[in-house]
Amino acid sequence: MLIEFVIGALKAIVIVFLALSLAGVLLWFERKGAALIQDRIGANRAAVLGVGRRLGLPNLGLVNTLMADPLKLFTKEDFVPEGADHFLHGLAPFLALFPILITFAVVPMGDTLRIGSRTINLQASHLDVAALYVLAAIGIGVYGLALGGWASNNRWSLLGGIRASAQMISYELALGLAFLSVVVTYGTLDLQQICQIQGGVWFGWLPRWGILVQPVSFLLLLTAGMAESKRVPFDVPEAESELVAGYFTEYSGGKQAVFMMTDFAEVVLAAVLVTLFFFGGWQVPWLYHDGFHFPGPHGAFLQLPNYAVAILQIGSFWAKTVLFCAFQILVRWTLPRFRYDQLMQFGWKGLVPVGLLNLIVTALVVVLVGAKY
Amino acid sequence: MPLWLFSFLAVLAVISALGVILQRNPVHCLLGLAVNLLDIGVVFIGLGAVTVGFLQIIVYVGAIMVLFLFVIWLLNLQAEGFGGYLGVRFFGAVGAAALAAELAVMFWHAAPISRLVAAPTPPGSITSLGRSLFSDYLIAFEVTSVLLLTAIVGAIGLARRLPSSTDLAERSATGQTSLRSASSTIERREQIPGPIPARVDSGQGRDRRIA
Numbered sequence: 001m002l003i004e005f006v007i008g009a010l011k012a013i014v015i016v017f018l019a020l021s022l023a024g025v026l027l028w029f030e031r032k033g034a035a036l037i038q039d040r041i042g043a044n045r046a047a048v049l050g051v052g053r054r055l056g057l058p059n060l061g062l063v064n065t066l067m068a069d070p071l072k073l074f075t076k077e078d079f080v081p082e083g084a085d086h087f088l089h090g091l092a093p094f095l096a097l098f099p100i101l102i103t104f105a106v107v108p109m110g111d112t113l114r115i116g117s118r119t120i121n122l123q124a125s126h127l128d129v130a131a132l133y134v135l136a137a138i139g140i141g142v143y144g145l146a147l148g149g150w151a152s153n154n155r156w157s158l159l160g161g162i163r164a165s166a167q168m169i170s171y172e173l174a175l176g177l178a179f180l181s182v183v184v185t186y187g188t189l190d191l192q193q194i195c196q197i198q199g200g201v202w203f204g205w206l207p208r209w210g211i212l213v214q215p216v217s218f219l220l221l222l223t224a225g226m227a228e229s230k231r232v233p234f235d236v237p238e239a240e241s242e243l244v245a246g247y248f249t250e251y252s253g254g255k256q257a258v259f260m261m262t263d264f265a266e267v268v269l270a271a272v273l274v275t276l277f278f279f280g281g282w283q284v285p286w287l288y289h290d291g292f293h294f295p296g297p298h299g300a301f302l303q304l305p306n307y308a309v310a311i312l313q314i315g316s317f318w319a320k321t322v323l324f325c326a327f328q329i330l331v332r333w334t335l336p337r338f339r340y341d342q343l344m345q346f347g348w349k350g351l352v353p354v355g356l357l358n359l360i361v362t363a364l365v366v367v368l369v370g371a372k373y
Numbered sequence: 374m375p376l377w378l379f380s381f382l383a384v385l386a387v388i389s390a391l392g393v394i395l396q397r398n399p400v401h402c403l404l405g406l407a408v409n410l411l412d413i414g415v416v417f418i419g420l421g422a423v424t425v426g427f428l429q430i431i432v433y434v435g436a437i438m439v440l441f442l443f444v445i446w447l448l449n450l451q452a453e454g455f456g457g458y459l460g461v462r463f464f465g466a467v468g469a470a471a472l473a474a475e476l477a478v479m480f481w482h483a484a485p486i487s488r489l490v491a492a493p494t495p496p497g498s499i500t501s502l503g504r505s506l507f508s509d510y511l512i513a514f515e516v517t518s519v520l521l522l523t524a525i526v527g528a529i530g531l532a533r534r535l536p537s538s539t540d541l542a543e544r545s546a547t548g549q550t551s552l553r554s555a556s557s558t559i560e561r562r563e564q565i566p567g568p569i570p571a572r573v574d575s576g577q578g579r580d581r582r583i584a
Contacts, residue, residue: 088400129499132427136414139435143407146442150400162446165439172435189499 003118011124012105018318019104019272022325023264028065030329037333076253081153084250088151093251093258096144099137100265106130107272108192110282110313111289114306122282122310123192131179131189134273138175138228142168144262145230145237149247160246163340164230164237170347171227171234177355178221181362182277185214195281199288205295207285211278216358218278220351225270226328227347229263233335236343271324279320282313374419382419386412399450400442407438424499 028043035042043061046068052059080089110122127133142165149161186194200208211218227234238246248259275281286292291304304312338346389412392405410433417426506514 085400088404127423129423129427132424132431136427136430136435139431140411142435142439143404146439147400147404150446158446162443165442169436169439 007120008124011120011122015104015107015109015124016101019101019265019268020261022268022318022322023261024066024070026264026267026325026329027069027260028062029326030332031061031065033326033329034333037330070257073257074254078254079250079252081250083153085151085153088147089250090255092144092148092151093248093255093262094144095147096141096262097258097265099141099144100262100269103134103137103269104272106133106191107276108195108281109317110310111196112306113310121192122314126192127190129189130191131183134191135172135176135179138269139172141262141266145247148251148259152247152250154250156243156245156249157247160237160243160249163243164247167230167234167237167343167347168228170344171224171351174220174347174351174355175224175228177352177359178217178224181214181217181355181359182210182221184359184362184366185210185217187366191276191281195276195283198280199283201286201295207280207283209278209280209283214278214358214362216354217362218274220355220358221277222270222274222324224351225266225273226331227343229266229270229328231263231267231328232332233338234343235337236340239337267325267328268321270328271321274324275317275320282317284312284316287312374416378419379416382412382416386416399445403438403441403445406441407434410434410438422498424502 031043034040043065044059045061046064047053047059048063080086105125106123106127108121108123113120113122145164145168146161149157149159149164152158182194183189186197188194188197194210198208198210202208202212206212230237237243238248240246243249248256251259286294287304287309289306289309291309292300292302294300294302386409389405389409393402393409396402396405411430414426414430414434417423417429419426
């Protein structure tokens with residue numbers, strides 16, 4: 001009983017810790033990536049006692065991005081503007097971050113890990129309707145931004161809050177349609193089962209990943225997920241050339257850092273969802289529960305113990321996630337910002353009809369061919 | 374669902390419901406309602422209706438309450454004291470009394486809580502829900518969807534700006550045919566400011582100074 005509780009708590013802590021750490025590391029990723037794209041050096045200041053320089057190592061800016069900047073933010077004055085709603089102004093950043101963090105509870109990092117006689121499902125919380133849970137949590141995430149904008153008693157903030165909530169609601173529709181197509185394809189709402197279904201091969205060598213049957217849905221989910229994270233090219237809620245900083249104009253210090261963290265956590269969430277639905281989640285090509293079964297006429301087999309399989313699966317899952325995070329950062333520094341009407345038209349007249357059409361085609365194929373993936 | 378969890382959620386539901394009617398600021402009232410709906414969704418989930426609970430959260434908390442927030446912002450509703458029209462207050466009081474009487478009757482006839490037994494949860498609730506929606510309740514389901522579609526079309530029809538008779542006359546004069554270009558002309562005409570006489574005056578003033 002106690003052991004079960006400890007295992008459950010450990011799983012929950014590990015997944016949230018990993019997601020938040022990745023969100024933090026993404027900040028460094030973004031700075032160095034932007035520098036690379038713009039032909040600059042990027043963050044290269046600050047070192048702990050100058051150790052790196054004495055050893056002749058290049059300064060990668062890890063210290064000032066991952067240690068100095070958060071320290072600076074969390075020790076700054078926490079400013080609340082005059083006439084602001086103090087309670088909601090303080091609550092809003094956490095209301096934005098919390099729903100995104102709880103979605104990671106249903107994310108499977110691997111299949112099962114056997115320790116002694118105990119079999120551990122590498123998913124913090126097993127839920128039959130996990131996809132619905134994720135949608136519900138993303139839906140609640142709107143409140144933090146809307147209320148943060150409203151409670152600041154500032155026109156820029158209010159406009160940013162209105163834009164943020166309108167944008168997120170509009171793109172949730174496309175997100176929901178992408179989810180529906182995926183769910184109809186796999187015939188389940190359980191994220192762990194969705195990953196398990198994507199195991200195995202087609203034609204003896206091709207991994208059965210969802211991208212091969214649902215490419216349209218993949219593009220929809222990636223686009224809508226990027227729009228949900230409110231970063232360039234979808235950053236009209238905080239467009240600095242129009243609205244100063246949008247809904248977090250009046251935030252400083254730690255609360256502003258929490259808002260920034262929310263954006264990065266949403267980047268991670270979008271990458272995680274894409275990985276789970278279309279790239280097999282924790283699946284490694286040709287890796288089964290007992291080891292590698294390589295394709296080919298002779299069919300080489302490499303036997304692996306259970307813990308090695310679990311480690312490979314967890315590594316595979318996070319590698320794919322980091323890859324899609326990096327892709328989102330690449331897009332963020334490549335495309336210019338949409339105009340507000342373009343953003344709305346793209347969502348309502350572009351993504352939603354495509355999503356509906358995709359859903360209809362998927363449903364037709366599933367009914368005609370039979371509900372076997 | 375354990376009793377302590379149910380008690381907690383029940384108390385929270387009552388407090389948030391009181392928050393909806395007792396607070397002055399409309400945004401705070403709305404937050405109370407959102408917390409209340411979220412709470413009821415969690416109660417659904419705890420009682421075994423997992424799918425319905427999550428759908429309630431997605432639809433009501435995630436979409437409809439945000440729409441309410443938009444309406445509050447759009448109408449610029451401010452905190453207000455007690456007051457209003459006498460008729461509204463009269464009918465409000467009558468309605469409240471009727472609801473209170475109904476609640477009292479319900480409590481009077483309800484079985485004691487110790488004898489209540491939770492209904493058995495059907496296995497694979499989303500499967501059974503879909504099955505009954507598309508077999509037993511097919512007609513109700515389809516009629517509801519048609520009703521919603523009608524409401525959407527009606528809302529778009531009301532929101533769409535039709536050109537008035539003067540705009541139509543102008544459109545025939547300029548030779549425009551499509552409705553789209555006509556409406557864009559209206560917008561453009563509203564946006565472009567007219568000539569500013571002050572600028573001409575200042576120019577003359579400068580001339581005089583030079584002279």
